[in-house]
Amino acid sequence: NAGVMQNPRHLVRRRGQEARLRCSPMKGHSHVYWYRQLPEEGLKFMVYLQKENIIDESGMPKERFSAEFPKEGPSILRIQQVVRGDSAAYFCASSPPAGVDEQFFGPGTRLTVL
Amino acid sequence: QKEVEQNSGPLSVPEGAIASLNCTYSDRGSQSFFWYRQYSGKSPELIMFIYSNGDKEDGRFTAQLNKASQYVSLLIRDSQPSDSATYLCAVNKRAAGNKLTFGGGTRVLVKP
Numbered sequence: 001n002a003g004v005m006q007n008p009r010h011l012v013r014r015r016g017q018e019a020r021l022r023c024s025p026m027k028g029h030s031h032v033y034w035y036r037q038l039p040e041e042g043l044k045f046m047v048y049l050q051k052e053n054i055i056d057e058s059g060m061p062k063e064r065f066s067a068e069f070p071k072e073g074p075s076i077l078r079i080q081q082v083v084r085g086d087s088a089a090y091f092c093a094s095s096p097p098a099g100v101d102e103q104f105f106g107p108g109t110r111l112t113v114l
Numbered sequence: 115q116k117e118v119e120q121n122s123g124p125l126s127v128p129e130g131a132i133a134s135l136n137c138t139y140s141d142r143g144s145q146s147f148f149w150y151r152q153y154s155g156k157s158p159e160l161i162m163f164i165y166s167n168g169d170k171e172d173g174r175f176t177a178q179l180n181k182a183s184q185y186v187s188l189l190i191r192d193s194q195p196s197d198s199a200t201y202l203c204a205v206n207k208r209a210a211g212n213k214l215t216f217g218g219g220t221r222v223l224v225k226p
Binding site for chain 1: 150158204211212213
């Protein structure tokens with residue numbers, strides 16, 4: 001499968017727990033983006049990462065949310081102490097190295113907070 | 115004013131007809147424009163992108179861009195029931211770090 005991979009596809013957490021969402025970009029892609037889609041709302045940018053660097057985190061909530069894209073392994077979006085308002089679909093997208101703007105989305109992780 | 119605006123629809127189109135979707139954007143610095151299709155419960159799928167003024171055709175899809183009017187559109191010719199989905203318009207300003215700003219989407223229903 002050469003597409004963007006995300007896991008888990010569905011994640012259920014209780015309030016106060018931590019959620020870890022993983023994203024492996026398409027082969028050859030070095031740029032990763034995270035977007036959130038709240039129920040009945042549009043897609044909102046959260047963060048843009050390259051290997052070992054956060055390029056733009058202007059869409060990340062100030063507290064409880066963090067993201068990383070280590071030298072080895074997938075990108076991780078981490079949500080600490082989840083609340084019901086964090087329930088949403090979280091999509092990862094990837095793009096090739098600089099000069100190409102098109103972003104390709106993974107299947108998403110549906111987070112439900114009980 | 116929203117950065118990217120779309121009519122939420124639903125846009126009801128008979129099978130075989132042309133579906134016309136519109137999108138306006140507020141930032142004149144926007145450089146790249148994208149149309150994504152999203153089926154219910156699924157992820158966005160890139161169907162078209164356009165960078166320059168004018169028309170760009172790909173199969174049954176045509177994207178049209180008018181930067182002076184800050185307007186981008188998508189035409190779907192010979193609409194099929196399988197085209198029933200939400201179509202998302204997105205814009206990108208490279209100076210802003212390559213993030214996509216999405217409109218709220220237009221829901222399209224193609225009726226057999």
